[in-house]
Amino acid sequence: MGCFCMPKGYRKYNGTQKVEIIKRIHRENLSFKGASREYGISDRTLRDWERIYWEEGEEALLTERRGRACVASGTQKGRKPKLNKQVEEDLIAENQRLRMEIDYLKNECLGAGRGTPKQKAQVVQELRQKYPLKALLQLAGLPRSTFYYYLHQSQNPAKYQMVKEQIVIIFNENKNDTDTAESQRTA
Incomplete structure (x- = not known):
């Protein structure tokens, strides 16, 4: 060209x-x-x-835009009239809501409305930077308190980790002791 x-x-x-x-x-x-x-x-x-x-x-x-619109003939030249402010804001809000729904439903774990509250909370946490939290929680059908519970739980996963490890050690020690005692009884 x-x-x-x-x-x-x-x-x-x-x-x-x-x-x-x-x-x-x-x-x-x-x-x-x-x-x-x-x-x-x-x-x-x-x-x-x-x-x-x-x-x-x-x-x-x-289209030609110059001059005033012809009022006498009833025809308008030029631009289409703009939407009123409220309609435009509603369309923008609906567009954002639909994009949020699409992003939310793209997650594999949430197909067909399934998913545990923990999984839903993880997805909401991922999308939280992009969309308002209130709208995400409403879309997920997740109470705010449940979301914060799982968020807090995911940030402190090792709270009782040492206690769990000690329980496993004690269990294994006792299991070995009972196995030896049973083998001595049967012999």
Whole structure:
């Protein structure tokens, strides 16, 4: 693809030129300043085109945006109206919740809703950095106290380790003693 460099000064760009410029910036990792110099367009204009491209799609750059909308004919030119703030926030929250669900369900141990509370607590702990704890606990169906119990338990696994080892040693010593006593009785 060839580069079409534009002379400096005022120039009107059609939609296909705008799309091609934005695609080239992304494809070749051009900076806005570099593309601005190359095409003779202000970097602010390029940033606006890129924002429109990401927010509304390629078609939005292809539509004419200049001037006021024609009120008399009832038709609107240009951009689609933006969603109201509340709807947009709800969609963002739902999107985050769905991503959280997907990440949670990707865990093999939790397939089809199975999994012990300990396993669920481990998964919640892994995802805790990425998502809010309250939402994760609600998704896992895990009480907060249970989560913290298993979290604390996993951080102090060797609390009674020495006692357990001593019990095993005593058991083995006594087992050997009883085995010898039984063998002497039978002999």
